[in-house]
Amino acid sequence: MDESTGDRDYTKVSFDFEALDACPFCKKNIMIPSGRIQWLGIDFWYVFCAHCGLKFMNPRPTEASYKEFYKTMFWEQKVRNIGFHQIGQMWQTGTYKWDNDKVWDPKQGLENRLEKHREQRVKTIIPVVAGEIFLNKDSRILEVGCGFGVTLSEFHKQYGCKVFGIEPSDEAQKTIRSFGTIEVLARYAEDLKEIGEKGLQFNAIIFSHALENTVDPVSVLQWAKACLVPGGVIYIQTPNLVVFDQMNPYHPYIFSHASLDFLAEKVGMTYKRTSLAKEKMLTIILKKDR
Ligand SMILES: [Zn+2]
Structure with a gap:
């Protein structure tokens, strides 16, 4: 605890x-x-099957460890620019205009993240989902790990969709609720199990930089599938192992076209890759049969 500011030591x-x-x-x-990789004196090792x-x-x-971390640390560190950061894991490495090495004031850091998400996530996710299913005011969209809710808010603005979020962070949930249009259903991806058991259904479920952060993606996708209407889709975007081997403390998995195709078969859904093989982000759609 920093006595002068009352701020936690993040x-x-x-x-x-x-x-x-x-x-x-x-x-x-x-x-x-x-x-x-190493972060704050902790080793994180990877293996390849x-x-x-x-x-x-x-x-x-x-x-349990990750749940506590995402609830109280992840976005809190990101808006202060003190999360894990390592360049050189990407083919044709570049940096974004939103990224630098300085420590940020958390208010400015939040603005920075919102702008980055508006620029990157909204423009990537919405056209792909709109290309797969018909969107209108009756469409129900759920985003798992929705961060500050920027993408969901745009689905509501552009198509009138009913929008729902799952987000662990106390801090991020405050921003999500400030939109007034997003219903926060739960804190963790694993809560999809209970959401499905309650009979809640969605036309699309989004995992944008979220599935690789879960410890049991097979179960998470099975639970997500149970929450989809027939013909509904799961959108996944994740670093692409072949050109963006993004090892970091938040990623128990680094997926590739091959491993996600294998995963789709395991959960019994139709797999489609919508990104090119050389793109650093792997974007896929999983469709539930009608
Ligand atoms: Zn294996």
């Missing part, structure tokens, strides 16, 4: 770790060491 982070004996996707156990091509962190923080 540089102190700790995780409990667990190690996996087998690949969480295909259950085979040939794992090849595939890189490491020789069978299905999945790259995953192992050992990794437990689900």
Whole structure:
């Protein structure tokens, strides 16, 4: 605690770790060491599954550890520009105009993130979803890990859709509620299980830079599928392992076209990649049969 400001010390982070004996996707156990990073004195190691091509962190923080981190730390660090940052993991590495190495005032940092999300997420996500399903005021859109709610707010503005969010961060939830149009349904991706059991249904569920942050994406997608209407879609955007091997403390997984195709088959959904093989972000649509 900083006595002068009453602000928390956002540089102190700790995780409990667990190690996996087998690949969480295909259950085979040939794992090849595939890189490491270090943050605040903590090691994060990655392995590559020789069978299905999945790259995953192992050992990794437990689900409970991550939940606490996302509730109180992740966005709080991001708006202060003190989260994990490492360049050089991308083919044709570049930096965005929103990024620098200075520590930010949290108010300006929030404005910076909102602008980045408006510029990047809204323009990427909405055309892809609108190309897959008919959007109008009766469409129900859920975003998992919706951050500050910028994309959902635009779905409502442009098409009148009913919009729902899942977001762990206390801080981000304040901004989401300030839009007045987004209903916050839950805190974590794992809460999709209960949302489905209650019978809530959606036309589209969005995971923009969120699925790779969950510890059990197979279950999360199965629960998401149960929350979709027939013909509904799941939108996923994630770093593309081939050209953007984004190892960081938040990513237990780094997906590729191959591993997501494998995942789609596992959960019984139709897979379509909408991005090019060389794009650093891998964008896909999973469709539920009618
Ligand atoms: Zn595997």
